[in-house]
Amino acid sequence: MHVLEVKNLSFTYSGEPKKALDNVSLNLPYGKVMILAGPSGCGKTTLLRAITGLIPKFYEGEYKGEVLIDGKNVLGITQRDLVQSIGYVFQNPENQLVSYIVEREVAFGLENMGFDKDYIINKTENVLKELGIYGLRNRPLRTLSDGQKQLVAIAGILVMEPKLLILDEPTSTLDPAAAKKVASTVDQIIRNKGISAIIVEHRIDLFSDFADFMAVMEAGKITDFGDIKEVLERYSGEDLRVPAFIDVQKKAYGRVIARKFEEYLSLLNASSKRGKP
Numbered sequence: 001m002h003v004l005e006v007k008n009l010s011f012t013y014s015g016e017p018k019k020a021l022d023n024v025s026l027n028l029p030y031g032k033v034m035i036l037a038g039p040s041g042c043g044k045t046t047l048l049r050a051i052t053g054l055i056p057k058f059y060e061g062e063y064k065g066e067v068l069i070d071g072k073n074v075l076g077i078t079q080r081d082l083v084q085s086i087g088y089v090f091q092n093p094e095n096q097l098v099s100y101i102v103e104r105e106v107a108f109g110l111e112n113m114g115f116d117k118d119y120i121i122n123k124t125e126n127v128l129k130e131l132g133i134y135g136l137r138n139r140p141l142r143t144l145s146d147g148q149k150q151l152v153a154i155a156g157i158l159v160m161e162p163k164l165l166i167l168d169e170p171t172s173t174l175d176p177a178a179a180k181k182v183a184s185t186v187d188q189i190i191r192n193k194g195i196s197a198i199i200v201e202h203r204i205d206l207f208s209d210f211a212d213f214m215a216v217m218e219a220g221k222i223t224d225f226g227d228i229k230e231v232l233e234r235y236s237g238e239d240l241r242v243p244a245f246i247d248v249q250k251k252a253y254g255r256v257i258a259r260k261f262e263e264y265l266s267l268l269n270a271s272s273k274r275g276k277p
């Protein structure tokens, strides 16, 4: 069984002329990590909203197809069960953070679910330690760096122990050092806990070492999906076949560092090897 099955999913936002999702199908097995990539506006966030049920619950439009989480239609799952199944970290962590103090923020989800105080304190402490931000627990959120805020947002989600963790461009607001720190922390947690994850990311190099699958989207469609190494290899030598690949570089580095995919891959490999002990 798969933690996630998306079946022939199409969605058009109300009042929009074209489909934001156009017959999307994909599966993710338990314990596996998938990177979702593609140019800006291709529908990545929209797909995540549909996976989490925010579409069609909070966004109006024409919806076709289905999303199964743990074998159950996402639209039939109660809100309480849903937050324990899927943890969704938004594209901009600022939109997620609601509290004044770090510890309160991380405990917020569990408090909402009505767990008892000792359980909440215990879980919150553990997740803060796991993410290496225990020392920040009494700090006002506004005094944190962007990287620290991102880790707090992730902590607030992980504390609910979701089966499927969804991160929408977790490093897009971060400088390279903070991005690396967030990526390696996420890597460790995912490995230790064996949770499944979908990571939307332009800096594929940060996550490609530990991701299992990769999906590429363009104009609302999945244009490639499979084992991440195979998907990345398919682009080798075909520089512009997938505009996503050029777009990825522009977003990650502010410019195109390699015109051929092969060249880009070897740069990525070289930089990831340097990062290893």
Ligand SMILES: Nc1ncnc2c1ncn2[C@@H]1O[C@H](COP(=O)(O)OP(=O)(O)OP(=O)(O)O)[C@@H](O)[C@H]1O
Residues within 6 Å of the ligand: 013, 014, 016, 020, 038, 039, 040, 041, 042, 043, 044, 045, 046, 047, 059, 091
């Ligand atoms: N709330 C909304 N209402 C109407 N149209 C929307 C809404 N959100 C997104 N869209 C449109 O749907 C399409 C897909 O957008 P989406 O945000 O899913 O892309 P994305 O791949 O996440 O882009 P990015 O990489 O910039 O985050 C775009 O054409 C966008 O303008």
Ligand SMILES: [Mg+2]
Residues within 6 Å of the ligand: 044, 045, 046, 091, 168
């Ligand atoms: Mg997006």
